Amino acid sequence: MAKTIFEKHSEGRKGYTLPANDVKVTLNNCIPKKYCRKEEVKLPEVSELDMMHHFLELSQMNHCIEKGFYPLGSCTMKYNPKINETLVRNDGFNNLHPFQDEDTVQGALEILYELQKDLAEISGFSNVTLQPVAGAHGEFTGLKIMKAYHEHKGNSHKKKIILPDSAHGTNPASVTLVGYEMVEIKSNEKGLVDIEDLKAHVTDETAGFMLTNPNTLGLFESQVEKIAEIIHSVDGLMYMDGANFNAIMGLVKPGENGFDIMHFNLHKTFATPHGGGGPGAGPIGVREDLIKYLPAPLIAKKDDKYFLDYTHEKTSSGKVHSFFGNFAVNVKAYIYLKMLGPKGLRRVGENAVINANYIQKKLEKYYDIPFKDSFCMHEFVASGNWQKEKYGIKTLDIAKRILDKGFHAPTIYFPLIVQEAMMIEPTETESKETLDEFINAMIEIAKECEENPELLKNAPLNTPVKRVDDTLAVRQLNVKFEW
Amino acid sequence: MPFISNTDKERKEMLKEIGVEKFEDLLSNIPKKFLLKEDCCLDEPYSELEITRKISELAAKNISTGCANSFLGGGIYDHFIPAAVDHIILRPEFHSAYTPYQAEVSQGTLQYIYEYQTMICELTGMEISNAGMYDGASAAAEAILMAVRKTKNFKAIIAGTINPNYLEVIKSYTEGVGIELITIPAKNGLVDLDALKEAIDDNTGCVLLQTPNFFGNIEDAFAIEEIVHSSKKALFITCVDPISLAVMNSPAEYNADIVVGEGQALGNAQNFGGPLFGFLASSIKLGRSMPGRIVGASLDADGKRAYCLTLQAREQHIRRAKATSNICSNEALCNLAATVYMTLMGKEGLKEVAVQSTTKAHYLADEINKLDGFSLTFNTAFFKEFAIKTPVPAEEIISRLKEKNIFPGIDLKQFGYDNMLLVAVTEKKRKCDLDELVNSLKKFSR
Numbered sequence: 008m009a010k011t012i013f014e015k016h017s018e019g020r021k022g023y024t025l026p027a028n029d030v031k032v033t034l035n036n037c038i039p040k041k042y043c044r045k046e047e048v049k050l051p052e053v054s055e056l057d058m059m060h061h062f063l064e065l066s067q068m069n070h071c072i073e074k075g076f077y078p079l080g081s082c083t084m085k086y087n088p089k090i091n092e093t094l095v096r097n098d099g100f101n102n103l104h105p106f107q108d109e110d111t112v113q114g115a116l117e118i119l120y121e122l123q124k125d126l127a128e129i130s131g132f133s134n135v136t137l138q139p140v141a142g143a144h145g146e147f148t149g150l151k152i153m154k155a156y157h158e159h160k161g162n163s164h165k166k167k168i169i170l171p172d173s174a175h176g177t178n179p180a181s182v183t184l185v186g187y188e189m190v191e192i193k194s195n196e197k198g199l200v201d202i203e204d205l206k207a208h209v210t211d212e213t214a215g216f217m218l219t220n221p222n223t224l225g226l227f228e229s230q231v232e233k234i235a236e237i238i239h240s241v242d243g244l245m246y247m248d249g250a251n252f253n254a255i256m257g258l259v260k261p262g263e264n265g266f267d268i269m270h271f272n273l274h275k276t277f278a279t280p281h282g283g284g285g286p287g288a289g290p291i292g293v294r295e296d297l298i299k300y301l302p303a304p305l306i307a308k309k310d311d312k313y314f315l316d317y318t319h320e321k322t323s324s325g326k327v328h329s330f331f332g333n334f335a336v337n338v339k340a341y342i343y344l345k346m347l348g349p350k351g352l353r354r355v356g357e358n359a360v361i362n363a364n365y366i367q368k369k370l371e372k373y374y375d376i377p378f379k380d381s382f383c384m385h386e387f388v389a390s391g392n393w394q395k396e397k398y399g400i401k402t403l404d405i406a407k408r409i410l411d412k413g414f415h416a417p418t419i420y421f422p423l424i425v426q427e428a429m430m431i432e433p434t435e436t437e438s439k440e441t442l443d444e445f446i447n448a449m450i451e452i453a454k455e456c457e458e459n460p461e462l463l464k465n466a467p468l469n470t471p472v473k474r475v476d477d478t479l480a481v482r483q484l485n486v487k488f489e490w
Numbered sequence: 491m492p493f494i495s496n497t498d499k500e501r502k503e504m505l506k507e508i509g510v511e512k513f514e515d516l517l518s519n520i521p522k523k524f525l526l527k528e529d530c531c532l533d534e535p536y537s538e539l540e541i542t543r544k545i546s547e548l549a550a551k552n553i554s555t556g557c558a559n560s561f562l563g564g565g566i567y568d569h570f571i572p573a574a575v576d577h578i579i580l581r582p583e584f585h586s587a588y589t590p591y592q593a594e595v596s597q598g599t600l601q602y603i604y605e606y607q608t609m610i611c612e613l614t615g616m617e618i619s620n621a622g623m624y625d626g627a628s629a630a631a632e633a634i635l636m637a638v639r640k641t642k643n644f645k646a647i648i649a650g651t652i653n654p655n656y657l658e659v660i661k662s663y664t665e666g667v668g669i670e671l672i673t674i675p676a677k678n679g680l681v682d683l684d685a686l687k688e689a690i691d692d693n694t695g696c697v698l699l700q701t702p703n704f705f706g707n708i709e710d711a712f713a714i715e716e717i718v719h720s721s722k723k724a725l726f727i728t729c730v731d732p733i734s735l736a737v738m739n740s741p742a743e744y745n746a747d748i749v750v751g752e753g754q755a756l757g758n759a760q761n762f763g764g765p766l767f768g769f770l771a772s773s774i775k776l777g778r779s780m781p782g783r784i785v786g787a788s789l790d791a792d793g794k795r796a797y798c799l800t801l802q803a804r805e806q807h808i809r810r811a812k813a814t815s816n817i818c819s820n821e822a823l824c825n826l827a828a829t830v831y832m833t834l835m836g837k838e839g840l841k842e843v844a845v846q847s848t849t850k851a852h853y854l855a856d857e858i859n860k861l862d863g864f865s866l867t868f869n870t871a872f873f874k875e876f877a878i879k880t881p882v883p884a885e886e887i888i889s890r891l892k893e894k895n896i897f898p899g900i901d902l903k904q905f906g907y908d909n910m911l912l913v914a915v916t917e918k919k920r921k922c923d924l925d926e927l928v929n930s931l932k933k934f935s936r
């Protein structure tokens with residue numbers, strides 16, 4: 008295991024240079040003694056090379072897309088084009104301050120304006136806010152918009168948001184955060200929203216419905232129009248969790264088939280990397296009459312001049328970010344979209360779907376695939392049920408063994424409605440050879456379950472560390488290094 | 491097609507293996523009428539060369555603070571960033587990894603987050619830090635939710651000297667869940683202590699104070715703490731500038747319970763206001779009410795030190811509607827930049843940054859104060875940012891100085907203060923930059 012940076016500290020080493028202070032004022036004359044720190048701040052002292060050694064050593068313990076396949080379902084771990092990173096590091100973007108005069112940021116505003124427009128176009132919505140910085144942040148914003156809509160209409164009895172049991176955890180958590188109550192409904196035997204159960208739960212109190220489409224089983228919710236009709240009949244709104252938009256880009260526009268609000272995950276669909284957990288972006292698209300509830304400002308254009316448009320601020324559902332959202336992430340999405348063009352966009356969706364179906368087909372004999380009767384979209388959910396029943400092997404064990412084979416594991420134990428779930432999403436950027444290698448590894452693992460179950464229970468064996476004890480981490484909580 | 495490996499030929503082979511003739515056969519679940527008949531209306535694809543040209547042209551329409559003499563702050567600061575920071579965050583192993591759910595192949599991410607948490611605890615004097623929030627504003631909002639959850643008191647008091655953008659975000663986060671927000675007005679650039687005493691009672695869940703506050707002024711956190719903790723349950727939340735902590739009180743010194751702030755100043759570029767990251771730390775007894783991810787040290791099967799996500803039972807993927815927050819993706823790479831930054835600067839470097847920012851700010855404030863018609867708005871201690879009264883509307887000064895690529899500060903009119911500029915200084919300013927601003931303000935003097 009790598010030492011911590013604190014153990015590499017050597018008093019007096021320096022990893023920086025700064026010019027000498029050329030004003031003759033001393034700190035004592037600026038900050039009253041009472042407000043001066045009593046105990047010196049303890050940070051490690053190392054040289055620049057020490058620092059490079061340390062973080063390079065850490066980096067080697069990570070899996071990443073460039074190292075190998077990353078079939079993490081729901082996360083769309085596609086390759087992130089390097090040109091994005093090069094271009095976004097332009098001084099003309101990096102060093103812009105959000106309080107600059109509009110005249111000095113016309114290029115930045117143009118990009119944001121165009122991105123709003125392009126995202127609206129490909130999703131079928133009327134306008135888009137770029138303020139939310141993650142999918143969950145988008146959900147929160149979208150639900151705030153829903154609330155503002157109902158409040159504006161005097162629908163004070165609206166209190167409940169319905170969502171299917173296959174929903175991502177952020178959906179119910181966002182519902183709570185805006186102060187609505189969650190009503191969870193069942194999925195049917197096909198893995199889709201159970202219309203009867205939906206009808207049984209829709210009441211006058213229903214404020215809206217949250218649906219991921221394609222859903223977290225990788226299936227397109229074919230009854231979305233019917234669902235929208237039911238929800239709209241009580242003046243509820245349809246929210247689409249667009250985390251899986253990659254599957255339908257260029258093929259379907261959600262705003263044209265029943266949805267009123269939708270978030271995008273730019274870090275998934277638009278290749279703006281996940282960065283080990285962020286930063287991403289979660290823009291929201293809405294239909295025409297909901298634009299007035301979007302967080303202000305929007306970016307608008309008048310006579311060839313771009314500006315921050317606050318005109319709807321009074322009706323807005325409120326700010327969700329200190330400034331205009333994750334600008335640098337938005338620039339990357341803009342570049343990506345411009346490079347794809349209309350045909351490329353469609354190709355993304357198509358190849359994502361082909362890659363997923365290819366793996367599903369090739370694994371159906373070896374793993375239980377509960378919904379294999381229908382083609383999947385960009386991902387599918389397999390189950391470790393057979394392995395568990397026959398050999399006592401858990402999906403967790405299978406996942407850890409996948410790591411041994413040089414791949415990242417699929418998303419496991421989600422969605423909650425499939426036992427021993429393994430959610431596999433290859434994305435469009437991966438080649439057939441990579442898929443074949445993964446398929447072979449999965450088949451090998453299925454055999455290992457039969458022949459050498461102990462191997463799986465002890466997996467992983469080839470990773471930088473062996474299986475990590477996460478219950479110990481809770482029992483003996485250690486969240487900072489003592490030095 | 492850009493970024494897609496498989497050729498048309500390979501696609502055909504795969505479709506054949508799947509058992510269909512053409513791609514459209516895979517879409518049997520999608521109602522026919524949903525399928526787009528036409529391509530989306532987007533620009534035709536740009537090649538790498540073309541997009542490079544286009545982006546350069548767009549960037550050239552901006553005037554960056556790198557080419558200007560900028561005194562803009564208000565939450566985002568132009569501090570120096572060592573070159574090596576970017577080399578680390580661009581490593582694909584950090585850059586294109588997902589959230590470290592599979593600990594065995596994510597030790598790199600997990601360990602730097604653990605080190606980040608340790609550094610935030612060192613700076614703030616707190617005992618536990620999470621792995622970061624979206625930005626300073628959402629961290630402040632989530633701290634209030636956390637305090638309310640813990641105390642079950644739904645009244646939250648906010649010092650009115652907080653960044654007004656933060657206040658807006660806090661309103662968005664708290665209005666839906668029945669929290670009563672009370673904003674204490676400012677008096678001479680500081681929160682009015684009498685009004686605070688008046689407002690606080692035993693039903694108060696928390697008091698949020700920003701120090702240095704929006705105007706750059708240093709609040710008397712000691713006196714405020716006494717007031718806060720005189721109420722039965724109220725928790726004391728402070729929102730701080732991490733750079734200030736190199737020289738100013740750690741929040742533990744004035745008994746803060748929860749500490750939040752904007753982390754951008756630590757190694758992250760201004761980027762037109764995003765990505766940013768918020769930090770959130772607290773005493774250990776509040777740890778289980780915390781939002782967001784937390785990394786813990788543990789052991790692997792061989793008994794060796796290893797890291798993993800911990801206290802996950804608070805989070806949305808486990809607790810769903812009852813989670814402490816809905817946050818999932820955060821701003822991890824910005825936290826990495828901050829960790830590398832703090833590593834490179836070390837305690838001496840961070841102190842030097844703080845000292846230079848403060849002393850230069852005070853030099854500038856004194857010089858501007860000498861100009862006829864200009865004066866410091868508040869007669870109180872400040873850190874690296876200060877408000878000045880201007881003889882003409884601030885807008886006029888900003889507009890005139892724009893021609894010389896000088897950004898003199900933020901026009902406070904948008905926040906209700908006429909003829910006032912908020913001026914921020916960092917260590918990057920040379921004396922000549924400060925003098926240039928002073929000289930250019932002279933012509934507005936009267």
Ligand SMILES: Cc1ncc(COP(=O)(O)O)c(C=O)c1O
Binds near residue numbers: 082142175178
């Ligand atoms: C279906 C679904 N919805 C929402 C989210 C939340 O997105 P984010 O992590 O960007 O907040 C995710 C991401 O994990 C997801 O897979």
